[in-house]
Amino acid sequence: MHKKTVHEIRDLLRRKEISSVELTKIALERINSIDDRLGAFISVYGEQALEAAKDVDRKIASGEELPDLAGIPTALKDNMNMKGTKTTCASRMLENFVSPYDAGVTERLKENGAVIIGKTNMDEFAMGSSNETSYFKKVRNPYDLERVPGGSSGGSAAAVASGEVYYSLGSDTGGSIRQPAAMCGVVGLKPTYGRVSRYGLVAFASSLDQIGPFTKDVEDCAIVLNAISGKDERDSTSADVKVEDFTKYLNRDIRGMRIGMPVEFFGEGISEDVRKIIIDAVEVFKSQGAEVKEISLPMSRYALEVYYILASSEASSNLARFDGIRYGYRAESYSDAVDIYTKSRSQGFGDEVKRRIMLGTYALSAGYYDAYYKKALQIRTLIINEFKEAYKNVDIILSPTSPTTAFKLGEKINDPLSMYLSDIYTVPVNIAGIPAISIPAGLSNGLPVGLQLMGNYFEEGTLLKAAHAFERATEHHRIRPSI
Amino acid sequence: MSVSIKDVEYVAKLARLEFSEKEKVKFTEELNSILKYVEKLSEVDTSGVEPAIGAYPMYNALREDEISPSLDREEILKNAPDKQDGYFKVPKVID
């Protein structure tokens, strides 16, 4: 059962071949049996989930017509607020923080009858690409427990790949959905900036953060995206763009679709096995009638640098509120108010978070703003313009999601720069604010490789159309890890 | 541009973080290597380029001046590390 997709489960529920309570019990049992090895969950709310499941079952029994997601177990990355439960951001700082409110996406899922089973592990405050910066525990890759699941939404990716839940939500600031989706062999979508409400998502970098789904296949991705998209009046940056039914992009012909392959995304740093699998994927698109051409996005070479300035600067300010006064960790001993701040923050945050706060504070400080922050915003303009220009000639842009497959635990944790490089293909998308999806493209040495498709603003439909065509022509999305 | 231990101390103070001497050395090195990396940005000619505040320009998210309910005080203070008589409590602050 745990290997099934959301659409398969939905049909079983509708045909009353299984109940939501049964599904929930299966999910809880699965978590119980594998999560001490996997480490995907920070908290599990079994009783609450069963209550929600019972509620859905009652509605099914009474013949009510229910949304697609009704009764299906899911999980939220632990940086999304759910009233009455902990939102830890995998940090000692928020170890005991109980949220008094629901995030926009939490409300949406509840309205859709979702059974939220728990909160997933992540890199501390979403800062990391391997999930090793979690204060609580590491998440392991379901394909190889000695390897990382990617990050920062590693828990959400591993939970779906291993079948603990049928879909999950993650957040993506520089690749934090797509990179772990690639490494765990699932579908991960980062929607257009503004497509999904950020209200209640603990901000890492406000101008880059976006919530999106992890699913086993593209159809599921469309279903979850339907549920979470749309304007939220409580998020000023949420876009007032009409939400279509994304499932209408499934099973469509892609003949004549123009696909661009940017040379900069296939340069040095990409591992040979990844390159090979991506080239094979390109052939699949060609055989479906798509027109593939080489393009160039020279400004994207600066995206990672721009990202580290912008994301760190915004983070340095976003994380200032964690000071031990109103909520969160407070140091045990301190001399005065300033000391509460300094000690609580120094003890409450891990090294990677401190590193980014330091970089961001420096980049914004007197005398450096123009050289770093402003410069980065200007290059952001150039990157945006370059993508806009590119989309005059292509419908989607194709690349590997990450230059390598999942690396070993501990391999990069002491080398921040090499860790940062694993986001090199995903970061340009966040800088531009465009949507991108990572889909399974096959295994290399038993490890999943992700294919990234990038679309123009609010063109998630085009991405789903292409991704679904690829899925129909291949079997990669049916591969499941043996855990 | 490169940073010294003194710079790291200044930035740490701004960010309300403190480090041991050993950590200061480590953070100085790491910051320098990241700064050296991002130095590449200075290659790009950005004269006359408008900074992109946000992914794409958006205008006017405004709310009407209508009261919505506040949280109960119990909820407001629930996560407070120290509180008294409905207040958040901190060591005496000198203005």
Place this chain on the structure above:
Amino acid sequence: MDFEVIIGLEVHAELSTNTKIYCGCTTEFGGEQNTHCCPVCLGLPGSLPVLNKKVVDYAIKAGLALNCDINRLTHMARKNYFYPDTPKNYQITQDETPLCRDGYIEIETEGGLKKIGIQRIHIEEDAGKNVHMEDSSYVDYNRAGVPLIEIVSKPDMRSPKEARMYLEKLKAILQYTGVSDVKMEEGSLRCDANISIRPEGSNEFGTKVEVKNMNSFRAVERALEYEAKRQMEAYERGEKIIQETRRWDEGRGETVTMRSKEEAHDYRYFPEPDMIYLSVDDEWIESIRKSLPELPDARRRRYINEFGLPEYDSEILTSSKKLADFFEECVNEGGRPKEISNWIMGEILRTLKDRSMEIEDIKFAPGHLVKLVSLVDKGTISGTIAKKVFKDMFETGEDPEKIVKEKGLVQVSDEGAIRELINKVLDENPQSVADFKAGKTKAMGFIVGQVMKASKGKANPQIVNKILTEELNKR
């Protein structure tokens, strides 16, 4: 040596909106601590700000009333600093793009009308409140997120008196537009000053000193007088004036160095990424311009032209919208402008000041004042009695006619009765009569006084004079 004093003011005014600037919590003053808060104004993780449209309306209204240009495209910014009353440890304010800029206020100086420039007006959020006790501080976030405008003047004032006049005019204008309560006591109007001196004739600016903690206009003037003197004396002793922030100590009547902050201010301003551009078009601005009421300067000119009031009266009456409204209602009810003005500037303002009350605290209606004046005009009561009636009316808010009737204060003009009273007084004071007859005219005054006293002030003085002369001549 002669010095020139250079003053610039930064005024924070709380806007009279129903809700906070970025969330729907009430701005009501005086709620129980930490009851007007939500995830947004508490800065809970994940919460996001959404701008209150009324705040923009009010800030534009203030900007137009202060002759500013309105910035068509602005973006909020974060000002980063750690302080327990600041929930997010940054304030959402405006930096490079204030909503309004380049305005001015006109003040009436001895040298004539003077324009004081306004550099900028921007919108921002207020902080919470720290209550300091012996060992600890207690934080209440009810005020956190209450909308403010900060009005920054150009360094155009040349004396503490000009600074006070600027503040009075600014307060009047904000009050006229209705955007703020402008109550310094409740903290809805706050003022910080920058002051420097330079030798007369010099073109360079001296070192600026910031002065804080002035809780009234009078305090601003006193603090600046003190600070100007302190700087001049330091200059003459050859001391260097240091750039610093000083606090006005009202009790000691001096400014003192504030405990210097541990680090130089490095606020790390950057565009608020949780918010988007604010674009204001002509239509929006024009609709606000149309809603502007007549402002103090225009009203003052009208009082001079339309009512023939002296410059002085017009200035005082229009200094507060409520005072001017009261005056005009009296005139609308048929009061003669100059007479009403005399009453307001005399009895009314004096009584209000004695009791530290505001015009809006007055219990009686404008019509009552008009009636009181007409009672004097008609001879029903004397001017002296009118002042007594006014006191009663002020206390109780009752109709003056009713007071006059109930207390039997109607003036006696009955010649027979007055004659009888006069003869009685003359009979009782033969010496005074004799003195008068001997040419001592002063005695007349004494006799009149005695007659008035005997009538309890109610005798019509003109008739008393007439009959007394007749009766004295008979004797």
